[in-house]
Amino acid sequence: MSDRKVPVPYFPIPPSQYDVRYFTEVVRAFSVYLEQARNPGEGRNTFSVFTNLQTDDSGLELGGIFNHGGYVMVTQLNTPHLRGSAGVGQVGTVAITTT
Helix, strand or coil: CCCCCCCCCCCCCCCCCCCHHHHHHHHHHHHHHHHHHHCCCCCCCCCCCCCCCCCCCCCCCCCCEEEECCEEEECECCECCCCCCCCCCCCCCCCCCCC
16 A cells, blocks of 8 residues: 555545536546556655666656666756767877887
8 A cells, every 4th residue: 555645535425316516526536546546656665676777868757767887877957878978089199209
């Protein structure tokens, strides 16, 4: 059972005969319940295993996790970890002579 602090939706007591307002309230209560069930809320774990994590943050939402060089990283604004981010540079030449 979840320990989230969300209120349980109110389900009205049915009338003895069909009532449109009652039916509307039941549909609303079920809609609230389904929305709460779809939203996982906060999580606390003592052990987690993540398999098949991608190696960059391309296409992940803010706060998503990925494996970057053996480290679990979290996507952040202004901190990209691009796919294939490698570079080679050269400035000038160096000559070494031995005598």
